Amino acid sequence: MEGPVGFSNLDKVGVLIEGFEHIGSMITWYNHPYYKDHYERLGFVKEKEYMENKFPAGNADPALFTKLNDLIKRRYGLREINFTKTKEVMPMADQMFDLFNETYSKLSSFVPITEVQKAYFKKKYISFINPEYIKFIVDKEDKLIAFSIVMPSFSRALQKANGKLFPLGYSIC
Numbered sequence: 001m002e003g004p005v006g007f008s009n010l011d012k013v014g015v016l017i018e019g020f021e022h023i024g025s026m027i028t029w030y031n032h033p034y035y036k037d038h039y040e041r042l043g044f045v046k047e048k049e050y051m052e053n054k055f056p057a058g059n060a061d062p063a064l065f066t067k068l069n070d071l072i073k074r075r076y077g078l079r080e081i082n083f084t085k086t087k088e089v090m091p092m093a094d095q096m097f098d099l100f101n102e103t104y105s106k107l108s109s110f111v112p113i114t115e116v117q118k119a120y121f122k123k124k125y126i127s128f129i130n131p132e133y134i135k136f137i138v139d140k141e142d143k144l145i146a147f148s149i150v151m152p153s154f155s156r157a158l159q160k161a162n163g164k165l166f167p168l169g170y171s172i173c
Helices: 034-041 062-076 086-104 115-126 155-160
Strands: 079-082 134-138 144-149
Touching: 086 115, 086 134, 086 144
Parallel strands: none
Antiparallel strands: 079 134, 134 144
16 A cells, blocks of 8 residues: 555655654645554555755855756756746646656656646646746757756745635635
8 A cells, every 4th residue: 555645646645754843845745743653553664755855055066066067068968948938838848747757657656647637737837837947958859858847935925824825815725
């Protein structure tokens, strides 16, 4: 038995087993510490672990990362694609979901993202994300080989707003 899991690989999964003193991100579940104890009493054991970490960027040497970035781009003929407008992201969004499907296909509980889901996610989420937080890496043939979507944490703000995203009371929970 595996779980808790969502209906797709983009849903939240698992049970928090440590780090209860830290605020979670918007994309992770929160549960109370007794959940772990309850599952263990029932004979469940941890099979997989997902880690969420924070690290101060001040500890990183930007010169080293810039040098490595330049070396890797030259050696493999890669280039980054940066976006300033959502309409620039949309033509490549299907490639992003296809790469996601290809990359995650080896996981035991993998469920591919369907064409209907791609359309839904593009409309609901891609249009909501600041396009400057989306980065694509393509090879010499302009084939997408990597992508990243990063966002600042809104957890503290949502706590202050009692989980309400908009003044009219739309809740994200």
